[in-house]
Amino acid sequence: MQTVNIHEAKTHLSRLVDKAAKGEPFIIAKSGRPLVKVVPIDQPDAGAIRRIGFMAGAFSVPEDFDRMGSEEIEKLFDGDA
Template identity: 40%
Template sequence: MKVNMHEAKSKLSALAEKVWEGETVVIAKAGKPYVDLLPHKEGRRPRKPGRFKGKIRIAEDFSQTPEDVIKAFEGEN
């Protein structure tokens, strides 16, 4: 949805509700896109190293790439 600056001022509450529900709202100035109206998202939680320890298994042959795959990447079909 694209609205002009004047309309955005007078309908900010309704536009904010649409954005919160997932709609994209672009506010235009002189007919050109000027700003995007976005919902507020809480900051990212701090990373906790090791939280997947013991939950991920890597196959024994993980680092062994089959010849046909290597040839395909190198363009040698």
């Protein structure tokens, strides 16, 4: 992988970005110390299925979800527990 200093990166930015977009990432260094890695952004396919979360579809919510445990909660508030 190519490493360039900041001055060279500023001078040749268009050329370097074109190469990175084609799959040739590079590293920008300052005083010989690597700072950042420039890589192409992978764009998802337009028809890709979007997942809401890693558990999407793995469970279902019961119909009485809003009433579950209501008797126990009521007892706790009334002091009957």
